[in-house]
Amino acid sequence: GQQLNQSPQSMFIQEGEDVSMNCTSSSIFNTWLWYKQEPGEGPVLLIALYKAGELTSNGRLTAQFGITRKDSFLNISASIPSDVGIYFCAGEDFNFGNEKLTFGTGTRLTIIP
Amino acid sequence: DAGVTQSPTHLIKTRGQHVTLRCSPISGHKSVSWYQQVLGQGPQFIFQYYEKEERGRGNFPDRFSARQFPNYSSELNVNALLLGDSALYLCASSSPEGTGLLIDGELFFGEGSRLTVL
Numbered sequence: 001g002q003q004l005n006q007s008p009q010s011m012f013i014q015e016g017e018d019v020s021m022n023c024t025s026s027s028i029f030n031t032w033l034w035y036k037q038e039p040g041e042g043p044v045l046l047i048a049l050y051k052a053g054e055l056t057s058n059g060r061l062t063a064q065f066g067i068t069r070k071d072s073f074l075n076i077s078a079s080i081p082s083d084v085g086i087y088f089c090a091g092e093d094f095n096f097g098n099e100k101l102t103f104g105t106g107t108r109l110t111i112i113p
Numbered sequence: 114d115a116g117v118t119q120s121p122t123h124l125i126k127t128r129g130q131h132v133t134l135r136c137s138p139i140s141g142h143k144s145v146s147w148y149q150q151v152l153g154q155g156p157q158f159i160f161q162y163y164e165k166e167e168r169g170r171g172n173f174p175d176r177f178s179a180r181q182f183p184n185y186s187s188e189l190n191v192n193a194l195l196l197g198d199s200a201l202y203l204c205a206s207s208s209p210e211g212t213g214l215l216i217d218g219e220l221f222f223g224e225g226s227r228l229t230v231l
Contacts, residue, residue, distance in 0.1 A: 003154065003155055033220075041224050041225075042203050042205075042222030042223050042224050043203070043222050044222070045219070090155075099144065099161055099207060100161065100169050101146075101148075101156075101220065102158070103155030103157070104155050105154060105155055106153075
């Protein structure tokens with residue numbers, strides 16, 4: 001099935017560093033979402049974006065909905081150990097009135113002590 | 114308040130067998146979606162049900178089926194299991210109020226049922 005292109009695949013950073021990851025699609029989406037998944041758990045919603053060009057923050061997290069509606073980025077400032085996990089972007093396609101989400105391939109964030 | 118609950122959390126089956134996975138949505142949520150997450154990949158959409166009716170179906174074979182009950186809980190059934198069906202199966206609930214749109218991005222996931230097919 002289709003998955004969005006997410007980069008980088010993995011990141012190894014030191015605590016306190018800023019993180020940036022992005023997501024691109026060949027299709028237009030009406031909503032972009034960013035999720036975080038930790039081992040043994042389901043994805044947890046971090047940020048939702050509803051308008052092209054929208055820039056939204058949630059604490060140390062900032063995300064933007066690309067103007068073309070085909071891309072989005074997520075930034076994490078001043079990383080801390082609890083930021084470790086896999087980050088997924090997801091685009092919402094509400095054709096036919098359903099809530100189908102198309103997820104990215106994920107970015108695995110590791111913090112080096 | 115309880116979140117999305119799924120059962121069983123882990124199970125092992127052999128090829129050709131059948132499996133039923135269960136999901137209870139957050140109280141008040143009327144929509145349930147199912148996703149398959151193969152190791153190392155993002156979740157893939159399988160089904161969405163709203164008010165007991167199928168609203169959407171992903172690119173999965175007919176061996177996959179689901180239903181939603183009057184209390185909004187849901188079952189995912191997979192027949193004739195293949196090795197490639199080994200994955201984490203995630204259930205998510207939401208309250209789209211009939212618009213089909215996410216409201217505040219509120220799609221809440223359970224912890225998943227990890228299926229291993231031998």
